[in-house]
Amino acid sequence: MATVYRLSTAIFWLLVALAGGVALFAPAPPEAPAVSPATRGVTPAELAAHATEEDCWMAIRGGVYDVSAYLPEHPTRPQVVLPWCGREATEAYATKLRGRPHSPEADRLLETWRIGSLAAP
Numbered sequence: 411m412a413t414v415y416r417l418s419t420a421i422f423w424l425l426v427a428l429a430g431g432v433a434l435f436a437p438a439p440p441e442a443p444a445v446s447p448a449t450r451g452v453t454p455a456e457l458a459a460h461a462t463e464e465d466c467w468m469a470i471r472g473g474v475y476d477v478s479a480y481l482p483e484h485p486t487r488p489q490v491v492l493p494w495c496g497r498e499a500t501e502a503y504a505t506k507l508r509g510r511p512h513s514p515e516a517d518r519l520l521e522t523w524r525i526g527s528l529a530a531p
């Protein structure tokens with residue numbers, strides 16, 4: 411019994427050592443891209459080129475968001491949001507056109523569509 415115990419303990423530590431060795435020599439994880447989506451500069455001209463229901467980018471609080479895939483889910487008629495495709499939309503987003511801000515949940519959702527930052531012309 412003692413032999414079985416010693417043997418299984420030895421095998422256990424052998425496996426731990428092997429796993430450690432493999433981790434030590436594993437290739438380094440790939441580098442993050444040099445320009446992350448959050449910092450890629452988008453000029454107003456580039457923004458303006460995405461102004462349709464199928465291809466809708468908006469600039470909000472300095473960030474640029476591709477909300478094309480979200481538009482069908484937005485809880486209003488498309489006509490409410492479409493005028494801001496391809497444009498600076500901070501004010502419209504902040505007020506929902508009636509002076510009420512979007513919820514923190516909407517803010518979180520918005521960040522998932524971020525593709526860059528608004529750059530100088």
Ligand code: HEM
Pocket residue numbers: 468477480484485486490491494499502503506507510511512513514515516519520523
């Ligand atoms: C910039 C143009 C936009 C306008 C004018 C606008 C306007 C509105 C309006 C009128 C409502 C429904 C009424 C209300 O809840 O008070 C609403 C709700 C909502 N919108 Fe927008 N919206 C815009 C963009 C967006 C974007 C880009 C997102 C997210 C990606 C978004 C997410 C939501 C969500 C989640 C709701 C549900 C209520 C809430 O969480 O605040 N909207 N929006």
